Amino acid sequence: MRPLFHPGKDDIRAEDILHALADPVRASIFTQIASASCAQICAAFSSVNNKPIPKSSLSQHFRVLREAGLIRSERQGVEMHNTSRFEEVEARFPGLLPAILVAYSSRKDAPAKAARGRRAGGR
Amino acid sequence: MRPLFHPGKDDIRAEDILHALADPVRASIFTQIASASCAQICAAFSSVNNKPIPKSSLSQHFRVLREAGLIRSERQGVEMHNTSRFEEVEARFPGLLPAILVAYSSRKDAPAKAARGRRAGGR
DNA sequence: TCAATAGTTCGCAATTCCTGAACTACCGAA
DNA sequence: TTCGGTAGTTCAGGAATTGCGAACTATTGA
Numbered sequence: 496m497r498p499l500f501h502p503g504k505d506d507i508r509a510e511d512i513l514h515a516l517a518d519p520v521r522a523s524i525f526t527q528i529a530s531a532s533c534a535q536i537c538a539a540f541s542s543v544n545n546k547p548i549p550k551s552s553l554s555q556h557f558r559v560l561r562e563a564g565l566i567r568s569e570r571q572g573v574e575m576h577n578t579s580r581f582e583e584v585e586a587r588f589p590g591l592l593p594a595i596l597v598a599y600s601s602r603k604d605a606p607a608k609a610a611r612g613r614r615a616g617g618r
Numbered sequence: 619m620r621p622l623f624h625p626g627k628d629d630i631r632a633e634d635i636l637h638a639l640a641d642p643v644r645a646s647i648f649t650q651i652a653s654a655s656c657a658q659i660c661a662a663f664s665s666v667n668n669k670p671i672p673k674s675s676l677s678q679h680f681r682v683l684r685e686a687g688l689i690r691s692e693r694q695g696v697e698m699h700n701t702s703r704f705e706e707v708e709a710r711f712p713g714l715l716p717a718i719l720v721a722y723s724s725r726k727d728a729p730a731k732a733a734r735g736r737r738a739g740g741r
Numbered sequence: 742t743c744a745a746t747a748g749t750t751c752g753c754a755a756t757t758c759c760t761g762a763a764c765t766a767c768c769g770a771a
Numbered sequence: 772t773t774c775g776g777t778a779g780t781t782c783a784g785g786a787a788t789t790g791c792g793a794a795c796t797a798t799t800g801a
Contacts, residue, residue: 496748496749496750496795496796496797497749497750499749509645509718509721509722510640510641510642510645510722512721513636513637513639513640513718514636514637514640516636517633517636517637517640518633519633522632522633532747532748533747533748534746534747534748548791549790549791549792550747550748550749550791551748551749551750551751551790551791551792551793552789552790552791553748554748554749554750555749555789555790555791557748558749570747570748570797570798572747572798572799573745573746573747573748573797573798573799574746574747574748574798575747575748588717588720588721588724589717589720590713590716590717590720591717591718591720591721593713593717594711594712594713594714594716594717594718595632595636595714595717597711597712597713597714598632598635598711598714599632599633601711619764619765619766619779619780619781620780620781622780655778655779656778656779657777657778657779671760672759672760672761673760673778673779673780674759674760674761674762674779674780674781674782675758675759675760676779677779677780677781678758678759678760678780680779681780693766693767693778693779695767695768695778696766696767696768696776696777696778696779697767697777697778697779698778698779
C-alpha cells in the first residue's frame with residue numbers, strides 16, 4: 496500500500512480545495528470529520544441518506560480531501576483516523592473554508608430536484 | 619440556438635459555484651468579467667498565457683459560469699455581453715465569492731509545477 | 742495461524758471535459 | 772435581398788475523470 500500523500504501547508508491550492516468541496520458528499524464528509532473514521536462516516540451516510548456509499552467510493556473521496564490538504568489521515572490500529580486541517584487551510588486562505596461551509600449549511604433548496612429541468616434537452 | 623439558461627437567484631447552488639470556480643481558467647474569466655465579451659477574454663488569454671483557448675472551449679466555460687449563476691450573458695448585436703452576478707451570489711452566499719477570489723489572487727505558488735510529484739504513479 | 746475488520750487499489754463502465762468542425766445569429770455593404 | 776464577415780453555439784469524437792464491485796493489504800485478537 497503506497498504511503499498516503501499529504502500536501503505541505505504551502506502547497507495547498509485553491510483550485511484543489513474548491514474541487515474537493517464542489518462535491519456535496521465530500522463537503523458533507525468534511526463537515527462531519529471531527530475525528531471520525533471512514534466506517535463511521537460510511538454508517539452515517541447509510542442511515543441519513545438511505546443511499547449507502549460503497550467503501551471504495553468513500554475511500555476515493557477521502558483521498559481527494561486528503562490530497563487537497565483538507566484532512567490528515569493516519570492509521571490508528573486497524574482503522575484510519577481522519578482529522579481536519581482546517582487551521583492550516585485557514586492560515587493559507589483566510590475565510591475560504593468558513594464561507595464555503597456557511598454556503599452549504601444555508602442550502603434550503605429543495606433536495607435534489609433531479610437537475611431541476613435545467614440544461615433543457617441538454618447533451 | 620437554444621435560449622441561454624440562467625438560474626434564478628434562489629436556485630443558485632453552492633456546489634455549482636464551487637465547481638465553476640474550481641477551474642482556474644474559469645476563475646480567471648470571472649475576475650476579468652467587468653463586462654467583457656467572449657472575444658476580448660479570448661484575446662486576453664492568447665496574449666497573457668501564450669496558450670490560446672479555443673473558442674468552443676471558451677463558450678463552454680461561459681456556459682458553466684452562466685448556469686452556475688455567476689454571470690449573465692446577453693446578446694448585444696453581433697457579440698455577447700457578459701456581466702457578473704456578483705451581488706446576487708453575494709446576497710445568497712455572503713462572503714463566498716470574496717473568499718474564493720482572495721484565495722486565487724493570493725496564489726504565489728510556483729506556476730504549474732507539473733503535478734508536483736503528487737499522486738506518485740497515481741491512477 | 743486463522744478469521745475478522747478497515748480501508749486501499751484495480752479494472753472497467755459511465756460520465757464529464759476538451760476541442761476542431763460545422764452551424765446559427767447578427768450586421769453592414771452592395 | 773443577397774453576400775461576407777464576425778461572434779458565438781452546438782455537435783461529435785476522443786481524452787480524462789469518476790463511480791463502484793471485486794480483489795487485495797494491513798492490523799488486531801483469538
